[in-house]
Amino acid sequence: MLIGHDHPLDALTATGVSIWLDDLSRELLAGGRLEALVADRGVVGITTNPTIFASALERGERYTPQLRELAATGTSVEDTVFAITTDDVRAACRVLRPLYDRTDGVDGRVSLEVDPGLAHDAEATIARARELWAAVGEPNLLVKIPATADGLGAITAVIAEGISVNVTLIFSLERYRDVIDAYHTGLETAAFNEYDVSAIHSVASFFVSRVDSAIDARLDTIGTGRAIAAKGKAGIANARLAHEIHAESLASPRWRRLAAAGARPQRPLWASTGVKNPDYPDTMYVSGLAIPGTVNTMPGATLEAFADHGTVPALVLEEIYGPAQDVLGEIAELGIDYREVTDELERQGVQKFAASWDELAGTVRGQLGRGLAEHRSSQR
Template sequence: MTNPKLQALSEAGVSIWLDDLSRERIDSGNLQSLIDDSAVTGVTTNPSIFQAAIGAGGAYNELLGKLAADGKSVDEAIFTLTTNDVRDACDIFAPVAAATKDDGRVSIEVEPTLANDTEATVASAKALWASVDRPNVLIKIPATLEGLPAITEVIGEGISVNVTLIFSVERYRAVMDAYLAGLEKAKEAGIDLSTIRSVASFFVSRVDTEIDARLEKIGSDEALALRGKAAVANAQLAYAAFEEVVASERWKALEAAGANAQRPLWASTGVKNPAYSDTLYVAGLVVADTVNTMPEKTLLAFADHGEVTGDEVTGKGSEAQAVFDRLDAVGIDVADVFGTLETEGVDKFKASWTDLQQTVADELSKQA
C-alpha cells in the first residue's frame, strides 16, 4: 500500500523521483518497492551517487572482475558500470513510463569535466543515449553557458534531456529557450516531437545555504529575518517564468506539433540547515506538473510527517519578488550569489568525477 503522505503529494501533481541509484537497489527489489509503496516514479543519478554505490560493497564485483580481465580503463569501466545500472533501472520503470505521460524516467549525467565544452558535451550525451538505449532515459547536461547550445543540439536530434545545475531565473529562461530551439530543430528534421522529454532541474537548498551565510555576515535584524526565504522564493519566480513560456505562441505551436513541456524539477531538496523543517523544500514547493527529486532521507521524512496543504507556488511571483527586493535592500548581490553557486556547482561535479575515478580504479585493482 502506498504511503498516504507520499500519495497525497503525488495526487497534488508532484512527481516523486529518487535522487539515488545502486546495483543493490536494483537487484534487491528495493527500487520496485519504492515504486509500489512510496509513489516513486523516476530516478536521478550523478557521479557522487555512483561513487558511493560502487565503493559500498560487493554488488559490482562480478562486473568489475570482468572489466578488469578485459583490460578496460577506469573511464571505460565507469561508462559500463553506470550505463548498466541506468539501463536496468529504465527497464524497471518502463511500466511507469508506459502508464504516464512524462514519468518513469532515469537520468544519467554527461562527464562533468566537459561542462564548459559544448562539442564534447554533445558527444558524451550521444554516447550515453546510444549505450543505455532506452526511450525513458534522460541525459543530464549542465546549464552552463557552453551547455546551452549543447542542449539545443541534443534535443534537436531527438535525445531527451535533464538540464541540471540551474540556479537563477535568468539562466532558467535561457534553458527554456534552448529547449524550444531544440524542438524546432527536431521538427525541421522530421523527428516525432512526442518522443522527446525534458526536465529543467532548478537547484533549491544551495541558494539558501549561500544567501543565509551572507545574511549572517551582514548581521542586521533585517538581514537575519530573511534567512531561509530565498530558495523557495527563487523557485516560485522560476515557476512564474515557466508559466510565461508555456503561454507563449512559440510554445503553443510546438505543443500543437506534439511537443511535451519541459517540466520544472526541484533539485537539491535535502535540507542542509537543521533549524529548518526537513520537508521545507518539498512541502513548500507543491504545484502540479512538477518533479521533486529527493534523497532517500528527505523521502522518508516526508513519508513520516510531510504535509500537503495545497498549491504553494502558483500566483506567488509578487511575494517572491518582494523577498528578492528585500535581499537587495540589505546588500545581497544576487547575481554574485548565482555566479558563485554555478562555479562551485561545476567544481563539485568535477571533484565528484575524480572521486568516482579513484573508487573505480581501486575496485578494479582489487579484481585484477
C-alpha cells in the same frame, strides 16, 4: 489547508507533483527494493549524479564481479566508469518502463549525467550525450547536461536529434530563461527535420537548498535582525519565480506553435531538496514547492521524512509569485548580489560534480587494481 489524502506522499502525488528519487545503486536495484519504492512510496523516476555513483561503488560489493571481469580484460578507468553507470541506469530504466508506458513517457524516467569535466565543452558534451543515449538504449533515459553557457548549445543540439534531456545545475532565473529557449530551439529544429517531437521530453533541474546555504551565509555575515529574519527563504522564493517563468513560457505564441506540433512541456524539477540546515523543517523544500506539473527529486532521507510527517499546502500560484519576488527584493536591499551568488553556485556545482567524478574514477582505479591482482592470483 491540506489535501484530503491519508498519506503525505499520496497527497503530494494527487496535487500533481511527480516524486523522483535522487539515488541509484545496485543495492537499490537488488531484491526488489526499487520496485518497493515505486509501490509503497509513489516513486516514478530516478536521478543520478557522480556523487551518487561514487558513494554506491564505495558501499556496494555487488560491483565486485564486474570490476574483476573488466580488470581482467584491461579495460580503462574511463570505460569502466561508463560501463558501470550505463549498466545501472539501463537496469533502472527497465524497472521503471511500465511507468513510462503508463504515463505516455512523462514519468518512469532515469537520468544519467554527461561527464562534468565536459561542462564547458559543447562538442564533447554532444558526443558523450549521443554515446550515453546509444549505450543505455532505453527510451526512458534522460541525459543530464549542465546549464552552463557552453551547455546551452549542447542542449539544443541533442534535443534536435531526438535525445531527451535533464538540464541540471540551474540556479538563476536568467539562466533558466536561456534553458527554456535552448529547449524550444531544439524542438523547432527537430520538427523541421521531421522528428516526432512528441517523443522528446525534458526537465529543467532548478536547485533549491544550495541557494539558501549561499545566501544564508551572507545574511549571517550581515548579522542584523532584518538579515537574520530573511534566512531560509531565498531557495523556495527563487524556485517559485522559476515556475512563474515556466508558466509564462507556456502561454507564449512560440510554445503554442510547438504544442500544436505535439511537443511536450519541459517540466520544472526541484533538485537539491534535502535540507542542509538542521534548524529548518526537513520537508520544507517539498511542501513549499508542491506545485502541479512539477517534479521533486528527493534523497532517500527526505523521501522518508515526507512520508512520515510531510504536509501539502494548497498553494495558489497567483498568490505565491508576488511574495517570492518580495523575498528576493529584501535580499537585494540587504546588499546581497543575486547574480554574484548564482554565478558562484554554478561554478561550485560544476566543480563539485567534477570532483565527485574524479573520486568515482579513483575508486574504480583502486578496485580495478585489486580485481586484476585477484584475477592473476586465481590463474596461478
